Amino acid sequence: xxxxxxxxxAVLDDTVSRGQHxxxxxxxxxxxxxxxxxxxxxxxxHATGAGFFYHAHPADPRPRVSxxxxxxxxxxxxxxxxxxxxxxxVKPLKRPGRPTKNWGLCHLAAIAMDVRGVPxxxxxxxxxxxxxxxxxxxxxxxxxxxxxxxxxxxRTPVSAWVTxxxxxxxxxIVFLLRGRDRILAPEAxxxxxxxxxxxxxxxxxxxxxxxxxxxxxxxxxxxxxAKKRGVSN
Ligand SMILES: [Zn+2]
Numbered sequence: 172x173x174x175x176x177x178x179x180x181a182v183l184d185d186t187v188s189r190g191q192h193x194x195x196x197x198x199x200x201x202x203x204x205x206x207x208x209x210x211x212x213x214x215x216x217h218a219t220g221a222g223f224f225y226h227a228h229p230a231d232p233r234p235r236v237s238x239x240x241x242x243x244x245x246x247x248x249x250x251x252x253x254x255x256x257x258x259x260x261v262k263p264l265k266r267p268g269r270p271t272k273n274w275g276l277c278h279l280a281a282i283a284m285d286v287r288g289v290p291x292x293x294x295x296x297x298x299x300x301x302x303x304x305x306x307x308x309x310x311x312x313x314x315x316x317x318x319x320x321x322x323x324x325x326r327t328p329v330s331a332w333v334t335x336x337x338x339x340x341x342x343x344i345v346f347l348l349r350g351r352d353r354i355l356a357p358e359a360x361x362x363x364x365x366x367x368x369x370x371x372x373x374x375x376x377x378x379x380x381x382x383x384x385x386x387x388x389x390x391x392x393x394x395x396x397a398k399k400r401g402v403s404n
Contacts, residue, residue, distance in 0.1 A: 221251075263304045
């Protein structure tokens, strides 16, 4: 995780020193349009099966009846891996309805950026949002650990930022995936994929706020403690 933090900081230092931002690098000169994917054809490494895209959903004018209000965001990255890495015989919790452009993908997590362009939270989704194959958390966590954009043609600062974030915030993503499974379990009463506080499809199954500086400080504290205890890695 420390090396992921180093890579992330290197990307941020590099982009800031050039007066850029990773979202700017993604969007380029185009006008940011809600619903469009950035880049338009997504980033997808055919060798590793890992990919991502950035986009924003139309604002929902309906107020929530209860629960935390969603934080204002500029958009979010969806991270996914092709399900071909899933061992044979593993049953999905949910299959996509019909083949689409992204058929065969398993969603890992999403990283939201606030209106300042700062990563603000990570969250999991269900099929309402991304039309993916939904596998149990342990399977998705294995896929998360395979998330790699290794194709040299795709190794951009944005790809490096996304892959570093997936490693740095792995503990939160693992926590969220396990929480997602509890939410989607039939015994939880949400088997129809309905939200608890209003009668509509549940889109975000679990989420947690994130802070890069706080995360790196936590990693450093853990490493310092491990070193003191004589624990390697
Ligand atoms: Zn989305």
